[in-house]
């Protein structure tokens with residue numbers, strides 16, 4: 001196919017490589033057979049492809065950083081649009097905004113913003129996701145307890161709708177489209193450019209890692225820190241203890257300017273952690289934001305990075321999390337998490353989460369639980385068992401008011417999605433009918449029959 005925007009098929013070897021990449025993702029559980037891959041070099045080319053595919057009913061899915069876990073970024077029998085070429089990033093310090101192509105990675109965003117002494121209010125922990133990909137799921141980071149989602153700080157989006165229209169939307173212009181795209185799982189449009197709001201960045205931060213022996217003291221302290229303003233970033237993990245149980249670790253971060261040092265006693269003196277094991281470290285803000293780079297290098301070196309990742313992420317009412325989390329971690333099916341994986345526990349504040357399509361439990365005090373585990377590459381039976389365990393945990397979480405965070409390794413039927421979106425389902429259906437009439441976009445989530 002060749003048109004005005006230059007949709008030229010790549011050479012054979014490159015084509016094979018592109019197809020191979022587009023047929024898999026970070027999850028390494030689902031694979032597919034796309035018809036072709038468009039390496040997006042211009043918005044016009046994306047628009048042309050969608051306009052071609054839509055009326056023919058051919059699936060189109062954007063691929064950014066490839067971090068999807070269960071085929072959500074794939075297009076079986078259709079076209080994958082590789083957004084990596086749309087990666088320009090322009091910081092406008094006087095307006096405190098940054099304009100990014102959807103294929104730019106968060107590492108690109110952070111680099112450009114910090115160079116101007118600014119940063120997005122919420123930055124995902126891992127910087128290898130793309131701007132478009134993270135905005136399509138919402139995006140959580142260490143500052144989410146104060147500032148909500150990454151997507152809550154978008155001023156404006158430029159998108160290509162499923163109807164092949166190139167539109168700019170915001171809270172003022174096409175607000176229905178804006179609402180349907182943020183945390184909207186790529187259902188109504190592909191994001192091609194985003195204007196992100198920025199705030200002044202701290203020069204340095206002091207990072208505290210505080211270990212708790214019981215989930216009770218952990219959740220009490222984490223709740224306290226999520227409510228008061230002493231720390232800019234609060235996150236947590238459950239970590240395996242030698243006695244076969246679990247320790248609970250709060251990671252809390254206080255910004256400072258390098259001159260006036262935080263007084264540790266004022267920050268952590270009233271908390272209920274074990275003071276003998278606390279870890280305190282000063283870092284530049286850039287080092288803090290890049291804190292997972294080292295882990296990634298290690299996981300790549302050990303091969304873990306390339307193994308199947310049957311991850312599951314849930315939003316729980318915090319009062320339920322106190323007993324739900326230890327019960328899940330005690331299950332036989334979760335014991336592999338002790339050796340390869342991470343259990344993340346992030347405090348969230350209901351009233352700071354604004355993107356309407358992000359489903360969450362009612363109430364103010366929430367906990368994001370991520371079971372981030374790895375399975376052996378040559379044991380599809382183990383992967384199947386873990387995906388089934390995800391299903392069982394999801395069902396139990398729902399019974400205590402929990403909600404799935406989409407994007408995990410959990411097959412969902414259209415009926416499951418209808419239940420998931422609840423009262424917002426009808427608005428999504430309306431937006432889909434309007435902006436992706438042919439239902440060609442991002443079929444990997446399985447929202448539609």
Ligand SMILES: Cc1cc2nc3c(=O)[nH]c(=O)nc-3n(C[C@H](O)[C@H](O)[C@H](O)COP(=O)(O)OP(=O)(O)OC[C@H]3O[C@@H](n4cnc5c(N)ncnc54)[C@H](O)[C@@H]3O)c2cc1C
Nearest residue numbers: 064065066067068072073125126129132133139140186191
């Ligand atoms: C190691 C790791 C760490 C992570 N850490 C965090 C974290 O700290 N916080 C957090 O919130 N999430 C985190 N995630 C989840 C990740 O941010 C989401 O899965 C995100 O959607 C990934 O985007 P991507 O572009 O990298 O992935 P892709 O696989 O390329 O895309 C993911 C989904 O987004 C869609 N998409 C991609 N680009 C666009 C676009 N331009 N327009 C519309 N739809 C698009 C794809 O079609 C697909 O459905 C992490 C994931 C991994 C693997």
